[in-house]
Amino acid sequence: MGLDLDLAAGQSALIAGPNGIGKSSLLRIVAGLLAPFAGSVTATGAIALTDELAALDREKTLRAALGFWARLDGATPDSIDAALGDLGIAHLADIPVRILSTGQRKRAALARTIISGADIWLLDEPANGLDAASVDALAHVVARHRAAGGIVLAASHMVLGWSHDAELTLTAPEEETA
Amino acid sequence: MIGALIGRDLMRALKGGGLWLPLAFLLLIAALFPFAVGPDASVLARTGGGLLWIAALLASLLPIDRLIEPDREAGVIDQLVVRGHGEGAILLAKLIAHWLSFGPPLLVAALPAAALLKLDAHTIAIVEAGLALGTPGLAALALLVAALTAGLKGSGALAGLLVLPLAIPILIFGAGSLSVAGVGALKLVAASSLVLIVLCPLAGGAALRAGRD
Numbered sequence: 453m454g455l456d457l458d459l460a461a462g463q464s465a466l467i468a469g470p471n472g473i474g475k476s477s478l479l480r481i482v483a484g485l486l487a488p489f490a491g492s493v494t495a496t497g498a499i500a501l502t503d504e505l506a507a508l509d510r511e512k513t514l515r516a517a518l519g520f521w522a523r524l525d526g527a528t529p530d531s532i533d534a535a536l537g538d539l540g541i542a543h544l545a546d547i548p549v550r551i552l553s554t555g556q557r558k559r560a561a562l563a564r565t566i567i568s569g570a571d572i573w574l575l576d577e578p579a580n581g582l583d584a585a586s587v588d589a590l591a592h593v594v595a596r597h598r599a600a601g602g603i604v605l606a607a608s609h610m611v612l613g614w615s616h617d618a619e620l621t622l623t624a625p626e627e628e629t630a
Numbered sequence: 631m632i633g634a635l636i637g638r639d640l641m642r643a644l645k646g647g648g649l650w651l652p653l654a655f656l657l658l659i660a661a662l663f664p665f666a667v668g669p670d671a672s673v674l675a676r677t678g679g680g681l682l683w684i685a686a687l688l689a690s691l692l693p694i695d696r697l698i699e700p701d702r703e704a705g706v707i708d709q710l711v712v713r714g715h716g717e718g719a720i721l722l723a724k725l726i727a728h729w730l731s732f733g734p735p736l737l738v739a740a741l742p743a744a745a746l747l748k749l750d751a752h753t754i755a756i757v758e759a760g761l762a763l764g765t766p767g768l769a770a771l772a773l774l775v776a777a778l779t780a781g782l783k784g785s786g787a788l789a790g791l792l793v794l795p796l797a798i799p800i801l802i803f804g805a806g807s808l809s810v811a812g813v814g815a816l817k818l819v820a821a822s823s824l825v826l827i828v829l830c831p832l833a834g835g836a837a838l839r840a841g842r843d
Contacts, residue, residue, distance in 0.1 A: 483712045485842055501712045505705025509638070511645065523634050524713060564709075 678747030
């Protein structure tokens with residue numbers, strides 16, 4: 453049983469399936485964090501990953517924590533405020549990361565991906581912990597990213613607010629379910 | 631990337647007390663030692679140099695659970711790797727930042743500590759030279775063990791058990807430089823440091839990669 457997925461510029465794909473089936477592992481393989489047992493991943497362009505880990509320094513303000521990644525990615529400070537505005541958390545820019553709520557931290561991690569300017573976005577459960585308005589805002593950002601030629605590969609067991617060019621449902625092998 | 635990561639790690643270490651902790655630790659040991667063995671100046675002068683080496687070695691253990699694990703747990707290392715930075719380069723940056731936050735404060739603290747132990751000027755110079763050569767190796771060893779034990783339960787205690795035997799060569803050569811061996815022993819301290827500095831990004835990087843699977 454294999455797995456084959458091809459995404460061109462502007463396309464989006466959804467990886468679906470039950471908890472623990474390996475959606476996150478698949479994204480980590482695509483991101484280059486795990487080596488595949490067989491097969492290969494070819495990506496053209498920079499990759500950004502948003503998973504359940506925010507990777508933002510807790511003691512810093514949100515703007516300063518995102519600023520570290522913005523510097524690494526060669527992004528301007530203006531892009532930080534723009535990304536925070538896109539996700540509706542511009543008012544949190546001067547708040548320390550440690551007191552953000554789960555949903556706010558998730559949006560901060562998504563802002564890190566937007567700021568990176570990467571071509572390929574890997575989003576692991578991007579709608580987890582987000583309220584309806586934030587899911588809409590994320591869909592809007594994703595649409596803009598795709599319109600600019602970006603690729604989105606999302607793993608989720610929930611309905612995301614945008615259409616997908618491909619949908620991949622991971623299922624357990626027969627002998628395990630039997 | 632390396633410069634940005636060094637700056638970030640250094641700022642975090644300074645804010646987390648990284649600067650004062652080794653300094654206070656060394657001074658505390660140097661202040662307590664005369665109470666324990668008595669204020670006999672000749673005994674203090676004979677044993678003080680070795681004591682400073684032991685204190686420096688133990689001080690290098692203090693921040694070990696803050697070196698890798700918080701960044702691994704928060705996903706910072708994952709994010710750096712996704713951006714195409716190698717684990718070896720990440721560890722090299724962390725090594726430089728860790729040494730800067732711990733080596734120079736220790737060298738400064740060794741001066742008043744040496745005064746408390748009644749060391750003469752010649753001994754102080756050799757201890758300072760030895761620590762300047764040896765602390766980069768101790769920093770590399772601490773970082774390597776931090777990378778090896780990241781993500782394990784009770785890693786702090788395990789790290790201590792792993793570091794101390796591996797640090798013995800530096801301790802022997804460093805303390806040896808105070809007796810007859812002199813400059814020759816300092817060269818061996820430098821050589822041990824170099825081996826550990828080269829080993830740390832290679833083995834530590836492999837440990838971080840293996841830890842992701």
